[in-house]
Amino acid sequence: MANRLAQCTSPYLLQHARNPVEWNPWDAESLERARKEDKPIFLSIGYSACHWCHVMERESFEDAAVAAELNAHFIPIKVDREERPDLDDLYMGAVQAITGRGGWPMSVWLTPDLKPFYGGTYYPPTPRHGLPAFLQLLESIRGAWSAQRPHLESDAASLLAALDRDPPPAAALPTGEPVRRALETLERAFDPRWGGFGPAPKFPQPTGLELLLRHGSGADRARALRTLDAMAEGGIFDHLGGGFARYSVDAQWLVPHFEKMLYDNALLASCYLEAFQLTGEPRYRDTAVATLDYLLRDLRDPSGGFHSSEDADSEGEEGRFYVFTPAQIEGILGADAPRFCQAYGISAEGCFEHGASVLHRFEAGGATAEDLRARVLAFRDTRPRPGKDDKVLAGWNGLALSALARGHQALGEPRFLEAAGALADFLRAELWRDGGLLRTWRRGHGHTPGFLEDYGAVACGLVDLYEAGFDARRLRWAFELGEILLERFQDPGGGFFGSIARPDLLVRQKPFQDGAVPSGNTLAARALLALARHFDHDPFRRAAEGALRAAAPLLERAPAAVTGMAGVLASALAPGPEVVIAGDPGDPRVRALVAAAHGAPRAGGILSLVEADPALPLHRDRRGTEPAAFVCRQGVCEAPVTDPLRLRDRLTN
Template sequence: MANRLAGATSPYLLQHKDNPVDWWEWSAEAFAEARRRDVPVLISVGYAACHWCHVMAHESFEDEGIARVMNDGFVAIKVDREERPDVDAVYMTATQAMTGQGGWPMTVFATPDGDPFFCGTYYPKPQFARLLGSVSEAWRDQRDEVVKQGAAVVLAIGGAQLVGGPTAPISAELLAAAVTALLKDQDRTYGGFGGAPKFPPHMILLFLLRHHQRTDSAEALEVVREAAERMGRGGIYDQLAGGFARYSVDAHWTVPHFEKMLYDNALLLRAYTQLWRLTDDPFARRIADETAAFLLRDLATPAGGLASSLDADAAGVEGLTYAWTPAQLTEVLGAEDGAWAADLFRVTEQGTFEHGSSVLVLARDIDAAEPSLVARWSRVREKLLEARAGRPQPTRDDKVVASWNGLAVTALAEHGALTGDDTTRVAAIELAEVLATRHLVDGRLRRVSRDGVAGEPAGVLEDYGCVAEAFLAVHQLTADGRWLGLAKTLLDVGLAHFGTGEGGFYDTADDAERLVTRPADPTDNATPAGFSSVCAALVAYTALSGDTTYREAADVALEKVAPLIVSHPRFAGYSAAVAEAALSGPYEIAVSTLEAQDDLVALAHRHAPPGAVIVAGEPDRPGVPLLADRPLLEGRATAYVCRGFVCDRPVNAPEALVARLGSTEA
């Protein structure tokens, strides 16, 4: 026996390649080995940036005695949840059903057929050692009961996540009820939702911004403003280099769990960009710009594509890179600037983190300060960032995940279109090219790539939805029909291979590897569900192509998830955002122009109704349906504002376009 992870492509699995545990990758061969040896399977699921995954690895998986027990009594399988979200979903459902909670690392004991019979998360070394003995004893002496329990768990979780039961049409009343529910759940003291730990509610913010724009709800906008300001000034945001951590361990956004995930930052980039679009708030614009810069600077991989995450730890210590003491500030900045920075960033002798150190927060509104203070702030940030670069740095999980890169493409495309930033525009197109040429193989998506090579895991529903939406964003950015065609390819696969036959979607394809159950989770959590991301792409594709069959599929699916939007809006944020776009139209805006940069194009982006699609380019450009039969009037750039393919009179005066977009009602 030997550890088999040395040949893995996953950075998380490679972290465990030197463990004395005889790890297997997830494979049919591993389960066959368990049957041959007549032992249970121990499935350990985690991800590279997970702090407690590292703790359990150091405590237990690097321990010779623990490893000996694992090797003698089990076939041990290590799974990267980011690489195999399908496997993670099945066993997380089982873990939540058995324990009432979930998390990572996830520890699952299963039969050689994969049926889970005991599940948990992190176990300290003494408890884990006892658990290994108890499970081995139960497998030896109470086999029939163990097998029956596993079968019962599989039966209980099978199809449990499918959207079924009552449906409801998407309506203004339904979305207003969802907003009312969110307002009741808002943390009115610190912003956001819920208590500690507190996660960035990025998809809810997108929903509320669209709702505000459609209804002029001041309350919806204020919820977004409060959360955005608290997060952007809090320790969850890197005040020196930009970028958001995964969550705050407290309710007031001060101390983060320090890992930075691609998906959080892509979704928050969209939220802050849209907040700036609707309010002209310079703070929102700065956070958006810095978050985009973080993505392209710190997550870009040499072979193209964005890396998955930065670790919570550096040199085995959580937060080592980011926390400061007053003395450290003085050492870098000198006494005067050091004291000023300690006050500005709320760094105290007592500390807000560990061992008297503090996580930097922004205690005052520096964006509105006089120029001399802004210049001082910028100078201090640069010096601290330079000093921080000499500290141990977090490791990076450099695998490229299709869906998360799709989220980044959409966010960067929106940022580039709205701000006119060529860097983010070009980056969006280049990232989309990576997905199209590396991850799309023979018409099907691969979930991950690393070092320029696509991995074996097949794409799941969220990959198809997020990448299709990304291709549609780039189609709008470039007026290149190729991207519209690629999005159609992905959506056709989604409808043909992931559909339930009743308007819903499974998370895995009908020809994918068979697991003990077929996952189908419509809830939005850390990322948009495959369900909601596919709906978003279906709605946008119809608006861009004119093919209403895709919109019909989206409408049926949204009706199925509508009760969830009302009852649990915090877990249906992206579905609700898609519903807002669908209820609004979405509007189809075509700008016929011979100029790459035109005032009408910029105004269309700044004033477009929620979820609108916008394409600008030469009239009758091949492969671009929205520009067909859209002539220039009087030889000038001309805007066509349409809804449901019924268009108002074209306009070519900027003030007329603004008035037209400002008068839209749903």
């Protein structure tokens, strides 16, 4: 018999709709029931592509004894962290304070008034690795709640108060010192052999890579390029279908955790595009194209939006869809199998479970087998695919919007611009309701008011889309989103709250730390700085600087945790060029100037086309001129440029 999750749209919640646990969604009815029955809440937070979430479901949430304990003595509630990042951030902070670590699945016990009093992550069905059995833990917590409730409630109140403390913002905009220290921290953590930062497991860290590429020295850029090369050669990259897995379990980028996320691929595509603009090396272009093509082929909804993720597991095994043995390749390619195996590191001993190999290029020695890839991919496509989370999230789609728009800019690919335009149209039609963004959409149904991340990411994407195709409607919608950012999320003391005020959220936190996705404050500040320059709008500039002032304590204390915000600070202190191109967009001379501007790296810069919208402030006194590009830096404009080569030279030197 289905529980209340059967009425939800989240694929993660629907996966649990037939567990014997009587799961409830996080809604007013469930929270009122906890208060009325005066029971503690067991809150389980995860997401569809989470491998260990699936494991804990099989081991515990499908177990009759566990279900009986939860159903009788707790109010069990499931939350998709991707639909409610505010709840995930709040209660993850509690779990980290209690245990010193965090992760998913997240397991948190709350008082009936939603205060956390105990928490952890995955718990096994039997005691192991220092963890109690989950049923044993439930029974212990039930006993403690009965015998020591006042003590637990007092601890919960103290913990919540600690989570509600923000250090005061700096009185002035930070200097460039935090940027320098962030770069130094990345240098110290850098692995010179395999690239990346820190030991295994290794995560791509796109905000750090972007900081190195845009604002670092030549040595810093070399570290970023080495990391991009190693990831593209390793097993974390899907050499058949394109796109990147979530992370590598080893230091070599060889064996991935196979789940694929929209946000990773959008952000990494942008990094490879930037590397191509900086170096002109075709390998960065090729990796970016393969990644964007993965999004278009495997994650795109027919409506124009993009799905959230693909699981690591298929047929009950992690990675089964992606790995091969030499015998399997021989069955596909026959006599051509040895060449393919040499090119992609498929060996008899294997590098994964059961003698299988993850495709990689470390030992290729220059061997190529491009003509054979399509045949192996066609075979792989006959395998049962990993599960897909087909919900569409506004913020992650904003990141994809930026990646596609930048793909058109860097590569001149019209199909990327077309896909970006269709995505923007989808967001406007399906996730824009009553003057605000919705967070999530699936199969025609959108819900949940948008978060700071959603507004910031979509606004950034719309700015990038305007600078790719010069449709001023995109820029004006981005301006509207910027106004809502100030109205609904801004703290007058500085910075932005991650969520609107809600009765079911005890603490409105300010997200500053950049994780797998840039923080909401990073995205908001980045968008507002660009919009302030496009529209000469000082309130946006002051709000962005307020976010930087609010982030100053973290920038000073832990710059490696805020590399995205460090990049915004670098752009605020030394803005990139303003490039305004005048002339008829249909004129080949104008198109050549636009192509030159698009192909050049413009860290923190902006680009505008006069004829697209003569009312924009940057276009004053520049309409009706002969085709020319005007390049200005910090209020000082150089002589107009009519030669595309000279324009590119000006933007790269």
